Amino acid sequence: MMKTFDLSKVVRPNIQKLKPYRCARDDFSDGQLMDANENSLGPPMKVDIIDEPERYPCPHQRELKSLYAKWRGVEQKQVFLGVGSDEAIDLLIRMACTPGKDSILTLPPTYGMYGVCAQVNDVNVVKIPLDDGFVMNSKKILTAIENQPKQSPIKIVFVCHPNNPTGIFFFLSFFSLSRSTTHIHTQEMTCRTQRNWKHLQIPSVMPS
Numbered sequence: 001m002m003k004t005f006d007l008s009k010v011v012r013p014n015i016q017k018l019k020p021y022r023c024a025r026d027d028f029s030d031g032q033l034m035d036a037n038e039n040s041l042g043p044p045m046k047v048d049i050i051d052e053p054e055r056y057p058c059p060h061q062r063e064l065k066s067l068y069a070k071w072r073g074v075e076q077k078q079v080f081l082g083v084g085s086d087e088a089i090d091l092l093i094r095m096a097c098t099p100g101k102d103s104i105l106t107l108p109p110t111y112g113m114y115g116v117c118a119q120v121n122d123v124n125v126v127k128i129p130l131d132d133g134f135v136m137n138s139k140k141i142l143t144a145i146e147n148q149p150k151q152s153p154i155k156i157v158f159v160c161h162p163n164n165p166t167g168i169f170f171f172l173s174f175f176s177l178s179r180s181t182t183h184i185h186t187q188e189m190t191c192r193t194q195r196n197w198k199h200l201q202i203p204s205v206m207p208s
């Protein structure tokens, strides 16, 4: 497969240098984990349905990720689990866009959280409204990306598929119709962008 995705061009330099946070659970799975405030006296009441209820769950969610990865046919390291997809949207913006500098592109009417998360992170939003019939105007999108000032580049194009609230499917042939809105929208949005506009060097946030 041709390599069109370059993570280093998408991710902010400070995030690339980030050393992941480590906790005791990275190195130990038994014994008392004082940094996690585990209850040294055990659970205050009998709970049959959970093993070791006095423990915090593993922050890496390895078991769940492994099952999900198997189901989706991807590697475990490609799986991100968030608190709803709004968390993923926020993290994508924080990972890629420098506050007060970078931009995202949205296609209104579309899911409102893209704009909200951008605003919270002080990220500029370029809006390219959908045409009549709520269809995407690729030409206008490309022009907007090309004409965007160099000092405020568009780092993420949010293509909500199927779109909320219009219910329209974009790039129909590229998508599996059996997937849920939420899943597609966070995992696939820029993959599809990349395939259609790869000549523009707009990288996907998810390697395809």
Ligand SMILES: Cc1ncc(COP(=O)(O)O)c(C=O)c1O
Residues within 6 Å of the ligand: 083, 084, 085, 086, 087, 111, 160, 164, 181, 182, 185
């Ligand atoms: C397109 C889209 N993405 C994400 C969400 C938010 O999903 P979650 O509840 O998983 O955060 C919604 C909710 O309506 C949505 O329509």
